[in-house]
Amino acid sequence: MDFDFSDEQEQLREAVHKWVGKAYTFERRRAASIAGGFDAAAWKEMADLGLTGLLAPESLGGMGLGPVEAMVTIEELGRGLVMEPLAQSLVTCAVVSAYGSPQIQNDWVPKIADGTAIVVLAYQERAARYHLDHCDSKAVQVPGGYVINGVKSLVTVGDLADAYLVSARVNSVMGLFLVERLSSGVTTRGYGTQDGARAAEVSLKNAPATLICANGLQALEHAVDIGIACTCAEAVGAMERTLEMTIEYLKTRKQFGAPIGNFQALRHRAADMKMQLELARSMSYYAALKLNAPRPERRAAMARAKYQLGVSMRFVGQQAVQLHGGIGVTDDYIVSHYFKRLTQLEMTFGDSLHHLAEVSAQMQDSAGVFA
Amino acid sequence: MDLTFTPEEQQFREHIRGWVGANLPKDISQKVHNALHLSREDIQTWAKILGKKGSLGYGWPTEFGGPGWNAVQRHLFEEECALAGAPRLLPFGPVMVAPVIMAFGTAEQQRRFLPGIASGEVWWSQGYSEPDSGSDLASLKTRAIRNGASYRVTGQKTWTTLGQYGDWIFCLVRTSTEGKPQTGISFLLIDMKSPGVTVRPIIMLDGGHEVNEVFFDDVEVPAENLIGEENKGWTYAKHLLSHERTNIADVNRAKRELERLKRIAKLEGVYDDLRFRDEIAKLEVDVIALEMMVLRVLSAQKTGKNALNIAGLLKIRGSEIQQRYTELMMLAAGPFALPLIREAMEAGWQGDQVAKDAAAFPLGATHCAPLASQYFNNRKTTIYGGSNEVQRNIVAQTLLG
Numbered sequence: 001m002d003f004d005f006s007d008e009q010e011q012l013r014e015a016v017h018k019w020v021g022k023a024y025t026f027e028r029r030r031a032a033s034i035a036g037g038f039d040a041a042a043w044k045e046m047a048d049l050g051l052t053g054l055l056a057p058e059s060l061g062g063m064g065l066g067p068v069e070a071m072v073t074i075e076e077l078g079r080g081l082v083m084e085p086l087a088q089s090l091v092t093c094a095v096v097s098a099y100g101s102p103q104i105q106n107d108w109v110p111k112i113a114d115g116t117a118i119v120v121l122a123y124q125e126r127a128a129r130y131h132l133d134h135c136d137s138k139a140v141q142v143p144g145g146y147v148i149n150g151v152k153s154l155v156t157v158g159d160l161a162d163a164y165l166v167s168a169r170v171n172s173v174m175g176l177f178l179v180e181r182l183s184s185g186v187t188t189r190g191y192g193t194q195d196g197a198r199a200a201e202v203s204l205k206n207a208p209a210t211l212i213c214a215n216g217l218q219a220l221e222h223a224v225d226i227g228i229a230c231t232c233a234e235a236v237g238a239m240e241r242t243l244e245m246t247i248e249y250l251k252t253r254k255q256f257g258a259p260i261g262n263f264q265a266l267r268h269r270a271a272d273m274k275m276q277l278e279l280a281r282s283m284s285y286y287a288a289l290k291l292n293a294p295r296p297e298r299r300a301a302m303a304r305a306k307y308q309l310g311v312s313m314r315f316v317g318q319q320a321v322q323l324h325g326g327i328g329v330t331d332d333y334i335v336s337h338y339f340k341r342l343t344q345l346e347m348t349f350g351d352s353l354h355h356l357a358e359v360s361a362q363m364q365d366s367a368g369v370f371a
Numbered sequence: 372m373d374l375t376f377t378p379e380e381q382q383f384r385e386h387i388r389g390w391v392g393a394n395l396p397k398d399i400s401q402k403v404h405n406a407l408h409l410s411r412e413d414i415q416t417w418a419k420i421l422g423k424k425g426s427l428g429y430g431w432p433t434e435f436g437g438p439g440w441n442a443v444q445r446h447l448f449e450e451e452c453a454l455a456g457a458p459r460l461l462p463f464g465p466v467m468v469a470p471v472i473m474a475f476g477t478a479e480q481q482r483r484f485l486p487g488i489a490s491g492e493v494w495w496s497q498g499y500s501e502p503d504s505g506s507d508l509a510s511l512k513t514r515a516i517r518n519g520a521s522y523r524v525t526g527q528k529t530w531t532t533l534g535q536y537g538d539w540i541f542c543l544v545r546t547s548t549e550g551k552p553q554t555g556i557s558f559l560l561i562d563m564k565s566p567g568v569t570v571r572p573i574i575m576l577d578g579g580h581e582v583n584e585v586f587f588d589d590v591e592v593p594a595e596n597l598i599g600e601e602n603k604g605w606t607y608a609k610h611l612l613s614h615e616r617t618n619i620a621d622v623n624r625a626k627r628e629l630e631r632l633k634r635i636a637k638l639e640g641v642y643d644d645l646r647f648r649d650e651i652a653k654l655e656v657d658v659i660a661l662e663m664m665v666l667r668v669l670s671a672q673k674t675g676k677n678a679l680n681i682a683g684l685l686k687i688r689g690s691e692i693q694q695r696y697t698e699l700m701m702l703a704a705g706p707f708a709l710p711l712i713r714e715a716m717e718a719g720w721q722g723d724q725v726a727k728d729a730a731a732f733p734l735g736a737t738h739c740a741p742l743a744s745q746y747f748n749n750r751k752t753t754i755y756g757g758s759n760e761v762q763r764n765i766v767a768q769t770l771l772g
Contacts, residue, residue, distance in 0.1 A: 359653075
């Protein structure tokens, strides 16, 4: 039982922290947001730092690191409100490495790892909400592979990505496939999301696909669980910065002749925000450290973590805006952008109610020893 | 980073588990597991068993006869005791006064007082709060006036937990009214059998006699019972609080009580009511998150890195959780939490004659009897030990200055 970071992990954090502070300014983010919600140059810079290959095996050009390194990295990106979807690369790298054939691994993992290919999850459908086993898309075997018909929603940078990991049913069993965006039968409609980033609807009409894993639910659950751990880490970074800005504001903003941070109602709110941040950080650690646990334990842990994180990020985001007063609800001031990002993160990979239901359904009779 | 305990720590846990299993009297653990009334004898029996093993002062350094365990070992010991249904150890002797005697007492005071604390033979009470000094403790007024070789003490302490059983009481008393309130306070040990000491019960909202008022009417206290220097008592009392104390969160007991909540919810048929079950699920996440916070603090204590100053958060969250599980247990029983049957809160109650005719008056479910009382009683947790509002002030102070 040990919550210390290794020297290497601290160095990684420091490197990412430096890049974010120097390169990823609010002005740059805003410009990228207006230009469509994805900054290709920033992506390249992150790739040059090796971040896109963090979880990929060294034999395939990655850094071969683990969940704690991913957490440390993404926390820092969260602090800087970085919207380029590194987590998607970490997830798809890990999933293709774990479930893909040697050939698919060789074809795709090095490209995802060095950032030249962006591969993202395309599993959400209009009627599925957050349920991973709900899938209306269908795959049919054809000579040389499969073709898929269906529509996937909210695909992260879906009109820019090079390929997708797509869930689709072969008869009644859901498989996980790789589909390239430039293949025939793939059309996209891109749009901005509430947090300033980008997503797309992806329509597949007899789109050629390569099977990654016949037990697609198992692979998709694994993918989403890595995504949840990443989302938790990002939210911790974003909440940490949000609280810092709020504290700074409480110390400097004066009303009634005193800094508003002198008033007990606001001081207690700040203490409550700190509570939510530390609960969230604790559960983000928990998520990262349970990511390699056996499936049922891993799933239960991610549901617990995402529930706590969802509750925390909603509270911290809302209260940060409230404590900033009028300036908190403007587009000009950065705190509203943190709030919107936190809101979106709560609704990514399952919101709080969804995960509460998961915790409730999987609840064991015996509390035992949690750790 | 690693969530699992080391093989040595696991082994330590197994050892403690085996020892507690073999030495904790079953009639006592049964009472704890069912929240039945614990007598003075129950509490002291367990304290003496631990005292005999040398584990009552389990946080003590070896030079004072303690086992010299580190923070993680102490946590594992507390956890195994809690999960096995051991009564809570009263902190007043081994956890509160003993470290002050060790740090600031004379060698003679250490020889005189520590053995009785370590063995569990001497029952200590705490004399801090006064009727007009709650959260603002430094405003306390109980006077101690030096008169030759002794002090004469006059005043009143209150909220003295289980003071009706107390042999000795450690008190913060005012020895000076000069300067800031904090600088006129001394730390005095008082024999409760001294003439002029009167203990009066305060009956709590659940009907229980758990706390007392203690009156001092010109009580003579030998000056040799003063700890350290006169007017430095506030510093000594604070010395205790300066240590990060994870047991303030009481997470181990919360884990045990979460299991009991599930048991009660099943017996009462609400475990499968999703609306109710979700409330248990929320509490389960709360307890895990609290445990992770506690483990973070323990890890920092073990390695000396990333020190965490979150004792205030642990107190707030731990106490809220204690209130929540008692609340949910009561709600699980629903209307059957309402009858006030005192006999049913004692061990061995078999249900009364009327209950034998369950159809006529289904009062046989003894697990329901203590639930409302327990809920009422636990309202204290967010009030004592520095109310949660004071804790928020402290947390805010670290954030905002």
